[in-house]
Amino acid sequence: MGNKLGYEQQQNLSFAQILAEVPSFVAVLVSAILSRNLLVFIDLFDSFMYLISLSLVVVLSKKLTKDLRYEYNYGIGKVEAISSLLCDGIAFFGLLFMLGLSVYEIMYPEQPSKLVIAVVGLKVINVVFDIVFFAKQRKITKIHNSAISKANYAEALSALLFDSVALVSLFAVWLLRDNPIGGYISPVVSIFVAIYLIFGYVKRIRQALIELTDKTLPEEEQMKILNILSRYYDSYSQFHSINSHKSGDVTRIDIHLSFDKDTRVEEVVRLQKQMQNEIANQIDNCIVNIIVENS
Numbered sequence: 001m002g003n004k005l006g007y008e009q010q011q012n013l014s015f016a017q018i019l020a021e022v023p024s025f026v027a028v029l030v031s032a033i034l035s036r037n038l039l040v041f042i043d044l045f046d047s048f049m050y051l052i053s054l055s056l057v058v059v060l061s062k063k064l065t066k067d068l069r070y071e072y073n074y075g076i077g078k079v080e081a082i083s084s085l086l087c088d089g090i091a092f093f094g095l096l097f098m099l100g101l102s103v104y105e106i107m108y109p110e111q112p113s114k115l116v117i118a119v120v121g122l123k124v125i126n127v128v129f130d131i132v133f134f135a136k137q138r139k140i141t142k143i144h145n146s147a148i149s150k151a152n153y154a155e156a157l158s159a160l161l162f163d164s165v166a167l168v169s170l171f172a173v174w175l176l177r178d179n180p181i182g183g184y185i186s187p188v189v190s191i192f193v194a195i196y197l198i199f200g201y202v203k204r205i206r207q208a209l210i211e212l213t214d215k216t217l218p219e220e221e222q223m224k225i226l227n228i229l230s231r232y233y234d235s236y237s238q239f240h241s242i243n244s245h246k247s248g249d250v251t252r253i254d255i256h257l258s259f260d261k262d263t264r265v266e267e268v269v270r271l272q273k274q275m276q277n278e279i280a281n282q283i284d285n286c287i288v289n290i291i292v293e294n295s
Contacts, residue, residue, distance in 0.1 A: 007144075009144070010057065010144070010152065014061065018051060020129050028043050028119070043119075043162070046159075046162060049090050049093070050155065053090050053151075060079075064080075077211060087151040088204045091197075096198075099195075102194070103191070106188070117171075120170050124167060134156040215245065215246075217283075236271070237257075237259055238293075240258065242254070242255055250287060251287070252289070257290055257291070258292070258293050271290065275288050
């Protein structure tokens with residue numbers, strides 16, 4: 001799938017998710033006011049953050065459908081990394097808020113309202129929509145594996161997981177509404193869900209920061225490059241350095257070499273192609289450049 005088509009599909013799916021999430025947000029808002037249940041309030045906050053994240057994805061996907069080759073000569077890897085960082089950062093902040101409220105509820109538990117059963121019906125509808133959107137997002141991510149699609153895949157998975165757990169938990173809360181244990185179900189379940197999801201967001205945020213700060217490749221991959229370079233030691237006069245970084249799904253490798261004065265351009269080009277082929281067998285989706293330095 002081409003990048004333009006992939007971003008168009010992502011934009012259309014995210015817009016459809018917004019249309020489905022808005023009435024759910026209104027319904028959860030009313031339910032939160034009436035039931036005064038912690039899990040419902042957390043669901044309300046989660047829905048609000050989800051709407052912000054989806055809106056951001058729609059805007060960014062629309063921008064990325066355009067031809068940006070002349071605007072971003074080195075690709076849109078950093079644009080995607082910033083987009084992913086914003087989306088994941090919003091979700092991460094929401095999870096921290098969820099943790100804080102859950103701890104507070106354990107310290108000061110309240111008896112669940114009988115109106116919680118109305119939210120259970122709403123959660124059934126949410127889970128059905130979540131399954132449909134998650135399946136479509138998974139399909140897009142498999143074909144168009146960009147940072148934005150990965151971030152939205154994580155959001156879709158989080159929504160499905162949270163709504164599913166909330167459905168079971170709220171039903172259990174309603175069944176145990178006259179039992180003191182019922183007041184602890186929502187916060188305990190919320191803590192476990194939040195901790196589970198936080199690990200995934202931390203991993204993606206870390207990866208986005210690695211790309212944005214142009215961190216070099218791991219030592220293991222650099223050794224692979226040096227081993228290949230050593231096999232061509234008679235093709236250049238001096239080795240200076242290797243500069244490398246990730247940009248989206250592309251790994252860029254710049255090898256700085258010096259050559260004898262009588263070395264022809266065709267020989268340098270041939271060396272670059274040979275090294276490109278060999279390194280590509282070791283590192284997926286890489287671009288190898290030879291930078292000619294003065295001896």
